[in-house]
Amino acid sequence: MGKWDYSIFWQEALNQLKTELTEQEFAMWFNMEYENSQESTVIVSVPSAFYRDQVIQRYQNLIESVFYELSGQKITVEFEVKARNKDLVSSELKENQESRKTTKSELFLKKGAEAVKRTEHAQLRKDYVFDNFVIGENNSFAANAAIAIAKNPGLAYNPCLIYGGVGLGKTHLMQAIGNLAWKERGNKIIYITAENFTNEFVNAIRTQTTQKFKNKYRTADVLLIDDIHFLQKKNETQEELFHTFNALYDANKQIIFTCDRPVSELKNLSERLRSRFERGLNVDLLPPSYETRCAILAKKMEQRGVNIPKEVIDLIAKNISSNVRDLESSLTKLIAYFELTKKPVTLEVAQQQLRDSFGSPRQNNVTVDIIQKVVAEYFSLSYSDLRGKKRTKAISFPRQIAMYIAREITEYSTTELGIEFGGRDHSTVMHGCQKIEERLKAEPSLETTIQKLNQLIKDYNS
Structure with a gap:
């Protein structure tokens, strides 16, 4: 054992933390390994930079306080990124799965039955999935966070607010979370716009069915509410959402919102509801870069089964920089031209057909x-x-x-x-x-x- 070997303290700290945290939370975030120590520093390895940043934010202070209780001295914990052996990771995952109460045969039968019942969610667009979402430098953080949420709803980044301008993919990303959680886990997913949430609540008051309304939304596993900026000045609806939020959050259920601006800019919003929105992860979507715009257009062509010359794609990507919706609109117009006229889409044709779009001040x-x-x-x-x-x-x-x-x-x-x-x-x-x-x-x-x-x-x- 080296002079500054804290491996025994590390193991005891893990044992203590395991009793303080939920089984799922510990299994998800404490996939760490003791590496070495110095006089007042313990170095542990984690599987990725993303994992490291989240552990530092969520648990570093807690881990260091446990170390202090065990050792009687202030010890700093440092995290380094170290790739894991795939076989070892697979083994750990297998052990976690086997530790669950449900037996393998029961799990197999359950999943088989659910797979038959689960096809497409009635409230979600089937094309709004992660496979169709082009990730670029403008949205990589939001996309990776969304994937993490979909795989572990209620545990990773809860609540989550996705904000940005029109046509940048907020609804796509939100519904992709719902689709993945629905198909892989069978969670109860509810997707609704803030406007329809308000309308349903008003109708529930009018028909004296507010308890039914509360039961619907407070029993969701994943609640997706689009365009929360609509809630400004809707005081009673804000009050109801506040209590719905608390009920879901306390039950470790996932809550996701979208907005056209940072929540700090929503003026006619109660402070306690604003604090709930800001409590979790807030991620923004920015207009796509040139390279991402090209990738988006290529993806759209692949989905539509058409082939448009590279120079035309380049023309669109250079002239349409506002958002994904405008890119898709321009591409759709050229595809319609080809299908209706049976003429090839040349650079000259594209310039002529898209002159109004290119000329837009936007x-x-x-x-x-x-x-x-x-x-x-x-x-x-x-x-x-x-x-x-x-x-x-x-x-x-x-x-x-x-x-x-x-x-x-x-x-x-x-x-x-x-x-x-x-x-x-x-x-x-x-x-x-x-x-x-x-x-x-x-x-x-x-x-x-x-x-x-x-x-x-x-x-x-x-």
């Missing part, structure tokens, strides 16, 4: 600053007028138009737009956009003005 990295300058010049105002505090009609109307255009062609949230327009509240931005929408219905000529401004913005940015 694809040209337009900033709020550019929009403000163009609108101010068009209405013969100064740039500072739109960002200032004056509320005269001559300034407020152009400011509202600028807000409306910014919301339509950028990925900024209303909170971010409020900051760009002189530190205004997001509700002011929403009100301004609503005023323009109302005027568009009553004054068709205003549409022409906005189209002209969009063209000016595009020209300014080119």
Whole structure:
């Protein structure tokens, strides 16, 4: 035994932690091996960097406190990544499986029966699976976290909030978790949008069936709620979701949300519900890089069984940078052209068919600053007028138009737009956009003005 051999303390610490944690939690996160020690440091190995980061965040303080109780001195635990022998890992997994109460024959019969019953989940899109989700540098963290959640719902990263702009794959990733958990584990999965959750709750109050509503959502194994930004100002629905959250979390059931912005930017949300959203893992999805856009288009072509020239794919990837939805829309248009005209899709054809998509300000990295300058010049105002505090009609109307255009062609949230327009509240931005929408219905000529401004913005940015 070396001078600073803490292997006996390490083994005793594991024994003690095993009694303090649940069997599943210990089996999942304490797949570590003692390596060596120094005077006040113990070094243990873990199978991956991802595993290391999570153990440090979740358990390092706990492990070190147990060491202190056992040894009477402060010992730091360090984690190093070390690849494991596959046979050894398989053996450990086998032992964990055999330690379960269910016998192999019972497990086989149970899985066989469930496999017959489980085909496709009624609430989930069958194409929203991990195999169809292209992972790139913009979404790798979110995707890997989602896979970990699907394999161990309720144990890894609970709750989880996935946020980002439109068309970036939030719903795809959320439903992929549900599909995998449903097919492999047979969990009770409930997927619903925040709007429909609200509607169901209102209907339950109206029909005096709130207990039935509570039983439905509080007995789920995995609850997926899409677009929680819709819950702003819905105080009673927030209250119900708060209690539903607590019931599921206390029962170690998985809860996953999506939102179009970080939860910190949701202003009309109760603080205690906000704290629940922020309690777990919050991951963001960013617009895909050029390489990821090419990979997404290749994947979509493979799924559709079509072949489009590489130079056309390159053209789309370079000109459509906003989100996955816009990429797919452009590809679908070219596929439709080919199927309906029976003519090949050449570079010239693609440029002609997609000229409107390529010309959209959304694809040209337009900033709020550019929009403000163009609108101010068009209405013969100064740039500072739109960002200032004056509320005269001559300034407020152009400011509202600028807000409306910014919301339509950028990925900024209303909170971010409020900051760009002189530190205004997001509700002011929403009100301004609503005023323009109302005027568009009553004054068709205003549409022409906005189209002209969009063209000016595009020209300014080119």
